[in-house]
Amino acid sequence: MNNYYPFVNEPLPYSYDALEPFIDTKTMELHHDRHLQTYIDNLNKLLADHPEAQSMSLERLLMSPEHFPGPLGIQIKNNAGGVFNHRFFFNNLAPVGTTQNTGVLADHLGKVFGSMDEFKKQMSQAGLSVFGSGYAWLVGTMQGRLQIMTTANQDTPLPQNLCPVLNLDVWEHAYYLKHYNERNKYIEDWFQVINWDHANLNYLICLENGFPI
Numbered sequence: 523m524n525n526y527y528p529f530v531n532e533p534l535p536y537s538y539d540a541l542e543p544f545i546d547t548k549t550m551e552l553h554h555d556r557h558l559q560t561y562i563d564n565l566n567k568l569l570a571d572h573p574e575a576q577s578m579s580l581e582r583l584l585m586s587p588e589h590f591p592g593p594l595g596i597q598i599k600n601n602a603g604g605v606f607n608h609r610f611f612f613n614n615l616a617p618v619g620t621t622q623n624t625g626v627l628a629d630h631l632g633k634v635f636g637s638m639d640e641f642k643k644q645m646s647q648a649g650l651s652v653f654g655s656g657y658a659w660l661v662g663t664m665q666g667r668l669q670i671m672t673t674a675n676q677d678t679p680l681p682q683n684l685c686p687v688l689n690l691d692v693w694e695h696a697y698y699l700k701h702y703n704e705r706n707k708y709i710e711d712w713f714q715v716i717n718w719d720h721a722n723l724n725y726l727i728c729l730e731n732g733f734p735i
């Protein structure tokens with residue numbers, strides 16, 4: 523589904539104002555319509571000149587950097603990463619109160635981190651620890667173990683054979699209009715609008731396939 527060249531920027535699965543007051547309408551408009559759109563446009567332009575890469579899925583492009591040596595590999599990593607990371611981020615948000623953190627993921631988070639409060643604390647610390655631009659992630663290892671990690675810029679966990687469950691965009695464009703420089707307050711608000719149903723589904727796919735491709 524829209525996972526191959528030419529990539530299309532699909533509409534958000536909710537309205538731009540659906541995450542108010544935690545994530546503001548203008549931020550969602552700019553983030554989806556300009557930031558993500560730019561990564562999609564740049565990726566399409568890059569692949570237009572490299573037909574050998576046009577048959578590769580978005581995930582395959584990200585997992586096979588060795589196919590693209592030199593500057594092309596870096597450009598593909600940055601722009602395909604920008605597409606993957608933003609789609610994943612937007613798809614794992616939902617209006618407050620519309621999903622519940624129950625099911626296998628909630629159960630395993632409790633076992634791995636001791637409590638949801640402890641998971642929240644460690645995920646927040648990861649988001650705050652990113653110096654400059656990047657993401658905090660909840661990922662599954664190939665053994666199905668949950669762990670928290672961070673990536674810089676538009677890097678993804680995919681080349682490390684880690685399976686994404688949830689990601690938190692801590693680039694300033696994700697929060698500056700509303701939260702200014704207070705990333706901690708943005709992260710607190712982000713927890714209110716996580717789509718736990720999707721996160722649980724992501725985790726089930728990780729457990730079943732080892733990788734969501």
Ligand code: MN3
Pocket residue numbers: 553557608691693695696
């Ligand atoms: Mn972003």
